[in-house]
Amino acid sequence: MAEIATSPPGKSEGAKFMRRFLKRKTVVIGVSVLAVFILLAVLAPLIAPYSPSKLSIVNRLKPPSEIYWFGTDEFGRDIFSRTIYAGRLSLLVGAAVVLLSAAIGVTLGLLAGFFKRLDTPIARLIDAMMAFPDILLAIALVAALGPSLTTVIIALAIVYAPRLARIVRASTLVIRELPYVEAAQALGISTFHIMTRHVLRNLVSPILVQGTFLFASAMLAEAGLSFLGLGVSPEVPTWGTMIAAGRQYIGQADWMTLFPGFAIILAVLSLQMVGDGLRDMLDPKLRREL
Template sequence: MQMPRMLRQLMHRRIVMVSALVLLVIAVLAIGAPLFASIDPNDTAVLQRLKGPSAEHLLGTDELGRDMYSRIVHGARYSLAIAALTALGSVIAGTVLGLMAGFFRRLDTPLMRVVDAMMSFPDILLAIALVAILGPSLMNTVLALVLVYTPRVARVVRASTLVVRELLFVEAVRALGVRTSRILWRHILPNLMSPILVQVSFIFAYAILAEAGLSFLGVGVPPEIPTWGTMVAGSQQYAHQAFWVVLFPGLAIIFTALSLQLLGDGVRDLLDPKLKKTL
């Protein structure tokens, strides 16, 4: 399916279009954070602590008098960066593992047993254990989440590779003596892009929620880095007297994750022949 046609069909679904617009606005705010929120997100003003939304502070201030709007806009950079790096790392590692397991029969059983063992643990518990071993930092959080979500991608890619490997055109190029690396790169991988793209959108959303959960539990990103998760975690004890310190970062997490999920559902429905007729 050509890309312009795919985009037109996606935009025919109102919920997908709204989700894409929400994500576009969030991405623009994150990229242009210094322009849209000129106040330093770490500037403290104790006399202004826990002030409600006003013309001076659009979303109020937190327990240290820091501007919530500025912190949320700047925090979008960190939250989206963590999610993007997690999605990218998981897809690369999971695609390699899935291709190896699906194409080489002797590697299938040992690789999939490792993947099954990792998936037997709940995502958040495995992430907590990995961060506890690696130590709390931004990059260690990303690495832990990559390790958590790589098995998901590996299983999807492996299942698709098992199907594509048996197709006639793959058998033909193998009979012609084409190198295995070229078969994987030029003939099998392009036919796996549909499920991979869907996994990217889902993992992006999962990573945002997982980072917020880890930060809320105090084992993720250090509190001095203003991610949405650390904002909720650091301000939860003040929620009863200043609801906005938890509400607005929480809404940012919810809207971003929900928009990614809905967009991923739309892409999946479009690329699945059984569901494409519903668009």
């Protein structure tokens, strides 16, 4: 009898997922643009033609040219180099905010959804935090703690953690009542083991999808705080501070705001595209429609 070659189930399912994921043109574009931003951020010291802090008053407000691809700012600094280095900071802030907000939100959501006694107080706390507009709460936290990179990350993580907590809580309330969870409890398996192995493992998909949207929101919020002067030090290049500096010269040097603003749009839009693709692929109902 001829042997039938079969591939491992995990590998086969992963390959099918990637094929479905990459069938959508918008997802491919989003992944490609995001990959370019990551490469530029990682290789910034090798790609940037000038130091982002190098001053050259003689070359101030030079328009885009072969020497200065994106032009120069009011101090003669190369905008192309500063835009690349600003992307490093934005990606760092976005990743740190997602990790920290996930740690806070997932913990609160699991506790609220699994333990009935903790559900009401945690749910009310989540509702109270989500009642405030995101940017206003972030401004209040940064103003109270003092502007710095660490403060911005902590403030944005606190702002976005309730979003994840609400999703995790709602899913945990459903999973908690499923037969296999009740069977695990009847067998005397520890609560921590049930929460991590039986509940949390089934929440990876919604957490991953929401994480991509939070990444984009965090990058946009960081740019907004920097624009308002509540982010990192003005000497550190960020897309928000570059746009804030360029608004004074919008009539004579519009490239100062055009290129960093375009970078924000591309980065946020690419993350939204990837998030939409993940949601469609990981949601069973939407996946059947594709």
